[in-house]
Amino acid sequence: MPEAVAKPSILPPRYQLPELVLPPVLPTDAASLTALLHAVIASHNDVKTQALNHMQHMLEQFILARHRMFGASSEQSANQGRLFDEAETLAADSTEIQDVAPLPPELEPGKGKPASKPARGKRAPLPSELQRVDVVHDVPAAERTCPCGTPMVEIGQDVSEQLDIVPM
Secondary structure (H helix, E strand, O other), X not given: OOOOOOOOOOOOHHHOOOOOOOOOOOOOOHHHHHHHHHXXXXXXXXHHXXXXXXXXXXXXXXXXXXXXHHOOOOOOOHHHHHOOOHHHHHHHHOOOOOOOOOOOOOOOOXXXXXXXXXXXXXXXXXXXXXXXXXXXXXXXXXHOEOOOOOXXXXXOOOOOOOOOOOOO
């Protein structure tokens, strides 16, 4: 008869089931056999209880890890609205005199900062001695009434100057 090959245990190493060691000659009376059976069952129940406690502990650790990784963030607390309210705190503690900012004195024209450079990319206005022609694009009187019967009014205008160069 071939010998049985030992299977690896699925329990952690510290929860190995105790080896069942039977005496070479089993007792023949019922009381001794009952006591031996109860001893084996008790040792197996101890290891089973330890293994179940370990599994319960590992399950709790797993649930806690999942909650830390995927659960609601601790940054979403109800007190977060008051997190950066330093400005309101300082404003509540300040007086009306502290709320007024001093203005620097105005500089007279010609003194102080030198004239800044003209902005780049902007054209200078056309000289005033050039002749100007006003072109008005007007709407005919028949088109100045809205379909609802209200007369239309001018709401704005665009003014621009254009230099007309006539070639020789």
